[in-house]
Amino acid sequence: MAKNKKPQKVKARLIRGFNDRSSSDIRATDEMMDKIRSVFELYGFDPIETPFLEYTDALGKFLPDSDRPNEGVFSLQDEDEQWLSMRYDLTAPLARHVAQNFNQINMPYRTFRSGWVFRNEKPGPGRFRQFMQFDADIVGAPSVSADAEMCMMMADTMEALGIKRGDYVIRVNNRKVLDGVLQAIGVTEEGQKLSVLRAIDKLDKFGVEGVRLLLGEGRKDESGDFTKGAGLDRAQCSAVLKVVGSGAIPKLKEVLDQVTLDTGGVPDEWGGMGHLLYDDAVFEITEELEPLLNSAGYSDRIKIDPSCVRGLEYYTGMVYEAELLFDVTNEKGDNVVFGSVGGGGRYDGLIKRFTGQAVPATGFSIGVSRLMSALKNLNRLDENAMPAPVVVCVMDKSRISEYQKMVGELRSAGIRAEMYQGNPKNFGKQLQYADRRNSPAAIIDGSDEFEKEIIQIKDLVAGKQASKNIKDNETWKEQRPGQFECKRDDLVEKISALPAIKAWLNSNG
């Protein structure tokens, strides 16, 4: 009888970093996504979706935080030996879609999409290998007014989700500020620029001194692991930190003055075309973005912040980020600011990979799980939860047709209902099922009831409430709180009158 030792039994297990989703999680997420979608639609965006698999070369190597780009994705080979990858974000496939349909698309192209993306990385706490993003993009929109609109849409999205003004901020900056200063101080190699970017992106996490190490030689963390730095010298570090550490974008002259102050002088070869880029960036911010935000009434929620750079190399202009400002307790028990729930920026060069010519585009991505856990923290979910079904108990197998009929009547009245479909022998198990299911009511129609043409209704909500006050079994059996009888024909009427059901029926018209 060694039936449990059979070697052919397969182990039921999830792959690490992947999760099953519960009903409450799915319903809460869907509700949140509906609200986000409504804002995007109001702004004139329409849904467009791309498949889960793309040719690996079409996706490109634009993974954030990955020093081993090829290993960050799930890839496999097709029959004809071509490499395919599961999408790691929704922007790279959009670029492919636009390039492929370039002549048919009506520009500017306002689209949104939500979907699962996949990262073949080491999973950890709160770090999944499958997660959901919700993106919006405008392709074919060259001017800062489009970036401004994306920022406003992010702000409106936060408020549609019930996040109060003051509990969030949209931080905005221009990537060309950094590009300009890097060019001005002689940092032009792409790999080094990317390292600088990723170092700055860690400002929240490691502070100014941590970032100074990452900009220079490198940084050893508490566990002793060493992260190689970007290799900037002291003067270059000083210039970069002056730019990103100021509350507002400084003039380039102020940056160079600071370097002189810190290091005794500015190298002779600094300057050149970097000046122009830097000044252009400052103009876009102060002369184009800020007036638009002011007149639209968003300047209290959308703030210029030179430390906002975003960790992706492909941004070419404005970058923006939605940050939640309230405190939460992290794994270590510390109070920390909740932080980013999404962001994006201008990526005029991404479609060029395919078409050979720059196509101006700007867009952002919301991290759906991050935002969900923020809303849980704010108690902004499940306001109008759907009641569990009414359970019709099977008291007598020969009368199943009658029980099925009751269920049908309830459903016709818009009330969720089910007949108990397990083995009906043990009546206690049926009630336990209804109880664990959080059913608002169970219907009992045994032989006694059948003779009298009545049914018993157990109001499980009232029952649970009453059970808090009744301690002994005797009293319970006598009073049977929450249980009442009614005529068989009054089933729907009586069930509809239960508070949980009534509230639901009213809220659903």
Added chain:
Amino acid sequence: MAKNKKPQKVKARLIRGFNDRSSSDIRATDEMMDKIRSVFELYGFDPIETPFLEYTDALGKFLPDSDRPNEGVFSLQDEDEQWLSMRYDLTAPLARHVAQNFNQINMPYRTFRSGWVFRNEKPGPGRFRQFMQFDADIVGAPSVSADAEMCMMMADTMEALGIKRGDYVIRVNNRKVLDGVLQAIGVTEEGQKLSVLRAIDKLDKFGVEGVRLLLGEGRKDESGDFTKGAGLDRAQCSAVLKVVGSGAIPKLKEVLDQVTLDTGGVPDEWGGMGHLLYDDAVFEITEELEPLLNSAGYSDRIKIDPSCVRGLEYYTGMVYEAELLFDVTNEKGDNVVFGSVGGGGRYDGLIKRFTGQAVPATGFSIGVSRLMSALKNLNRLDENAMPAPVVVCVMDKSRISEYQKMVGELRSAGIRAEMYQGNPKNFGKQLQYADRRNSPAAIIDGSDEFEKEIIQIKDLVAGKQASKNIKDNETWKEQRPGQFECKRDDLVEKISALPAIKAWLNSNG
């Protein structure tokens, strides 16, 4: 200037068998799914979802119509060399989920899920490598009443989608009918049984004579390709065809009489335990299923049909299928019955692979794209389409803030709106954009209008209507049909009064 010849340009292309989804497709699908979900919820089902990747061994080899099971899925190796696969259906992952959480789950477990599944097969017309299924299952429900409820839910789903009674039928059968007759006639090898199953599943496609070939030696199709048969002898073929070719389930004795009639006699060794299984199956159909369907009033829509077998080997009892009965024109121009849009059955053994003990379960899967194309055929989609956004033209770049403000006012009133975000130099292009976008209106506020504190509203719907009657350019310019001016302050009021907008605002409360 050979910029188009740069070798590093990446080709923008979809993988064969994968598609981008358009806005109208996404919206129509979402609307359809909402209706399906409402029916499932009314029946007491709740959503549960599993990830896109699973361990290959956990999924098992249950692909329909695939003679090369390992090649039918997209698989890759994890860092620790374990094989992972993209899910090819939603049932195998559900079995893994139930087995993994067996002790926490409140049985019977009524769940549903919709999601993309992937098949690494040769794509063809209407045959995709990524497609969507919508599944519902009850796990821990041993009796025929659960199968009956699944059939009724399928029927209610068809009607909720607007498919009229008479335009669909739910066909139902018991897999044990076939299992019983196969055992009785000496067909016991699993591979041969599966071949018989798949042969019968082709009855719609190839007719009785085609199936007879597939049951026997094999069948050559029009192109000359040969499909190997199940290898039954003449008497065995005759028995199987008598069972599946009858309008109702025959008694086993009638089957054997038919064999005698066809071949001159029944082999001596036929019979044995197959009789019991066969009779048990007939009992479940006639004594349990039919009375329930009759009393619930579904017997006009749910029909016993012995030719319904379903092509998956794991079914162990009732199998059922939703078939649409109206005619459509196929690729060859022939009128054919639309056919199956989904089906399922009882699979008591699937969870046993993990747990070692049988867990009774029954469920079905809807093919979302198939059903969508059926609804398109019936004109059951897009009844209440969302209007495209109103486009505010950019007449003067220095007044962008004012245009942005108009857009904001419209959005606050619940009207989809956008400022033109392309290059504004060419006014004609802006109108062309609004036109191609199907916008209900464009707003024009140039310097003339600004001075007079008015705006011009182009009612593009009325304009298109009028243009059908006006042929010459002169008259057009004079009359400017659909264009009218109003006070700047009346913007929202006038736009809200346009028929398309008004209808939408009313339907959305």
